[in-house]
Amino acid sequence: MAIPTPFMVGRVNCYLIEDDPLTLVDTGPNSGKALDCLERELASHGRRIEDLGRIVITHQHLDHMGLLDVLARRSGAEVVALDLLAPVIEDYGAEAERNDELAEALMLRHGITRDVVTALRAVSRSFRGWGGAATVTRRLADGEALEFAGRTLRAIHRPGHSPSDTIFLDEADGTLLAGDHLLAHISSNPLISRQLGGKSGEPGDGRPRALLTYLASLRDTREMEISQVLPGHGDPFGDHASRSRCGATSRSRRPSSPSARCSGTSTCCTSAASWPSKRPVV
Numbered sequence: 562m563a564i565p566t567p568f569m570v571g572r573v574n575c576y577l578i579e580d581d582p583l584t585l586v587d588t589g590p591n592s593g594k595a596l597d598c599l600e601r602e603l604a605s606h607g608r609r610i611e612d613l614g615r616i617v618i619t620h621q622h623l624d625h626m627g628l629l630d631v632l633a634r635r636s637g638a639e640v641v642a643l644d645l646l647a648p649v650i651e652d653y654g655a656e657a658e659r660n661d662e663l664a665e666a667l668m669l670r671h672g673i674t675r676d677v678v679t680a681l682r683a684v685s686r687s688f689r690g691w692g693g694a695a696t697v698t699r700r701l702a703d704g705e706a707l708e709f710a711g712r713t714l715r716a717i718h719r720p721g722h723s724p725s726d727t728i729f730l731d732e733a734d735g736t737l738l739a740g741d742h743l744l745a746h747i748s749s750n751p752l753i754s755r756q757l758g759g760k761s762g763e764p765g766d767g768r769p770r771a772l773l774t775y776l777a778s779l780r781d782t783r784e785m786e787i788s789q790v791l792p793g794h795g796d797p798f799g800d801h802a803s804r805s806r807c808g809a810t811s812r813s814r815r816p817s818s819p820s821a822r823c824s825g826t827s828t829c830c831t832s833a834a835s836w837p838s839k840r841p842v843v
């Protein structure tokens with residue numbers, strides 16, 4: 562289900578897993594437009610928000626978790642997230658403030674003027690309403706299995722795009738719910754945020770190294786047996802290994818121009834202009 566966002570990335574994919582419990586993976590941003598769209602999409606599958614028994618969150622970004630509190634309250638669904646992600650969701654406002662403090666320190670250290678930094682902090686604050694705090698009722702350890710009546714998903718921490726990126730692998734058929742860890746049509750950025758522990762690095766352990774963390778995560782994912790990737794944005798795709806390699810290659814070099822990236826192939830560097838119309842449902 563492709564849900565609208567106010568962000569440059571366009572729509573975000575939320576996945577409905579027709580199993581027991583009925584499960585939604587990611588929620589869309591906290592907006593009336595997103596909520597209306599999600600309700601319509603659920604209705605097209607004969608479902609309502611109140612039918613949800615479980616909501617799973619792939620990472621901490623607003624387009625993936627903004628509606629969580631609304632949906633959890635209306636449905637009473639179990640809310641599942643990686644153990645490292647849970648406090649970020651539950652302490653949303655304070656965590657956003659801590660990340661802004663980190664960004665401010667980095668910008669000042671690298672020569673950005675105080676007035677620009679102040680303006681950017683105001684912009685960041687204005688975005689916070691697209692997200693919100695929610696209670697996580699089940700915390701998964703890295704590698705833990707999430708059981709359904711008809712399938713099992715393995716939760717795996719793959720930080721880099723964000724410190725909390727979690728992918729969910731159905732080991733029986735190789736389907737991977739990838740969040741924004743792997744995207745086909747746009748380049749998923751390693752964004753600098755406060756480390757959360759685990760593979761993202763320890764909080765306070767020097768400056769975050771999002772790019773190096775992301776490269777390590779891509780290398781690990783490349784080795785996995787995956788038949789189909791269901792990404793957080795854009796169409797499902799196969800051949801995850803070449804996309805992992807492409808992502809790693811484009812980030813480990815400093816190309817002279819954007820078009821030099823990935824040798825101009827039409828994989829991870831394809832223009833975002835070809836936005837998908839498909840609305841995948843698991």
Ligand SMILES: [Zn+2]
Nearest residue numbers: 622624741793
């Ligand atoms: Zn996203």
